[in-house]
Amino acid sequence: MTNINDPWPDDDVTRTLNDLPEVDPPATLAQDVMATIASRAAARTTYPPATSNKRGATMAKKVLWIVAATAALALIAMRLIGYPPVEKGTEATIGAAQRYQAQQVSNADVKTEDAQLQAFLQSDLFRQLATDKVAQQALKNKDFQKALQDASVRAALVSADARFAIAAAKKVASDATLVTSDAFRAALDAHAALKVAFESSPALRAALVSPDVVAAMSNASLGAVLARPDIAMMISQDAAAAKVLEAAQVQMDAAAVRYK
Amino acid sequence: MDDSGDAALIARCLGGQQDAYEAIVTRYQRGLFNVAFRMLGNYEDARDATQNAFVKAYEHLNTFDPDQRFFSWLFRILKNECLNVLRARRPSQPVSLDMPSARGADPVEVRERQRAVQTALLSLSTEYREVVVLRHYTDLSYDEIAAALGIPATKVKSRLYTARQQLGELLMDWRVAR
Numbered sequence: 001m002t003n004i005n006d007p008w009p010d011d012d013v014t015r016t017l018n019d020l021p022e023v024d025p026p027a028t029l030a031q032d033v034m035a036t037i038a039s040r041a042a043a044r045t046t047y048p049p050a051t052s053n054k055r056g057a058t059m060a061k062k063v064l065w066i067v068a069a070t071a072a073l074a075l076i077a078m079r080l081i082g083y084p085p086v087e088k089g090t091e092a093t094i095g096a097a098q099r100y101q102a103q104q105v106s107n108a109d110v111k112t113e114d115a116q117l118q119a120f121l122q123s124d125l126f127r128q129l130a131t132d133k134v135a136q137q138a139l140k141n142k143d144f145q146k147a148l149q150d151a152s153v154r155a156a157l158v159s160a161d162a163r164f165a166i167a168a169a170k171k172v173a174s175d176a177t178l179v180t181s182d183a184f185r186a187a188l189d190a191h192a193a194l195k196v197a198f199e200s201s202p203a204l205r206a207a208l209v210s211p212d213v214v215a216a217m218s219n220a221s222l223g224a225v226l227a228r229p230d231i232a233m234m235i236s237q238d239a240a241a242a243k244v245l246e247a248a249q250v251q252m253d254a255a256a257v258r259y260k
Numbered sequence: 261m262d263d264s265g266d267a268a269l270i271a272r273c274l275g276g277q278q279d280a281y282e283a284i285v286t287r288y289q290r291g292l293f294n295v296a297f298r299m300l301g302n303y304e305d306a307r308d309a310t311q312n313a314f315v316k317a318y319e320h321l322n323t324f325d326p327d328q329r330f331f332s333w334l335f336r337i338l339k340n341e342c343l344n345v346l347r348a349r350r351p352s353q354p355v356s357l358d359m360p361s362a363r364g365a366d367p368v369e370v371r372e373r374q375r376a377v378q379t380a381l382l383s384l385s386t387e388y389r390e391v392v393v394l395r396h397y398t399d400l401s402y403d404e405i406a407a408a409l410g411i412p413a414t415k416v417k418s419r420l421y422t423a424r425q426q427l428g429e430l431l432m433d434w435r436v437a438r
Contacts, residue, residue: 013428017396019370020377025293026307030285033314037278040315161276164322168274171326172267183271190276218322 117240120231121247128221130248135225138216139241147203148236156197157226165191166208167218179208266330273321281321285314288331291398292338298393299342301382309345313338332400332408339390339409346386380430388423391416 026032078084120126129135138144147153156162165187173181179198188195197204207213216222225231234240266287272280292313296306317324317337324333381389394405395416406413 013424013431016373016377016431017392017427020298020374022290023294023297025289025310029289029293029307029311030282033285033311034278034282036311036315037281037318165275168271172271183268183275186272186277187275
């Protein structure tokens, strides 16, 4: 193989090196590679990685037994001391049960629990998110927030493969044409849940026009949030998203002051 | 190596279409295998290193930065595989120099010269050998070699200069006359 950019094109060493012939690779190399990839993928499916956290599991069992035993003792004690007291006149009352007939829960009824939000704001997940402007930009997108209220979207975006497929399709298509590109179509064909979500959610289709949202698809911290449908649901609510973004900004400002 | 269409193939792979990766392997196997062969001097070792590099590249394809050249990224993975092979060789273990002829039969003297060149390459330290191999047996530019090795282009040139000086001495008797 000759090299046209060689600075010593005519010297003996160059000619001697270039005199070595190209060697044909093994004829079955490509097939061997693909077979190895397939067998490794099959092994991962058949044998999930073993957890080495045996000590943790044993400890968790012990804690569970202790909690159960404590609860049983508390119930026995309450029974013995006659708690809770029964009101006079209500003993042995027989009547039609007045059951609460709940309406089906709609998205508007979902109120973010403060406790859940507080727990999230104390978590490593939030600390990761708080240092990541790309993820925060995506979460500011109203279409994306609305899309996350849809269970099919949350289910589809739990998959890292699906998210990476969106990001990869973006690399070969401009932002405006991403959702109509062949690469994106291929990604949908390869990920059934994503296809369902994309076809059923106008909000997701609108969100994927935004470069911020698409850029965040291969982002680790947003990925960690989307991998938790409960957190994704919480963050899809305006109030919770605003609090998370505000807290993230406070952390970033504090970090900026520290490093000044 | 023409790398047009790599991005589309990679996107298809990341989208779950495994067959697209076979096209990538087919496209790069010759270049990568020849680099491995020149780095290791042994056909079987080169095959194993190349195969492992392609498999690892597939498993980490989502970390590939499309702003880089795909071959450079593949080379970095291959280099680690080659280093693993070289580390696993015991210092006293002789390297069996395979010199399969690419096409047709070569006269004995030509084959002996090729064997001497390969031996001289293997006697270089890894950091000198890799610049010579990338410069002479791939079509990467200095900047691309620098990116693949993670060193400045000036360093590539100085290493290449020293490596060629050493090769010049080692191949004194075998130089191809003008």
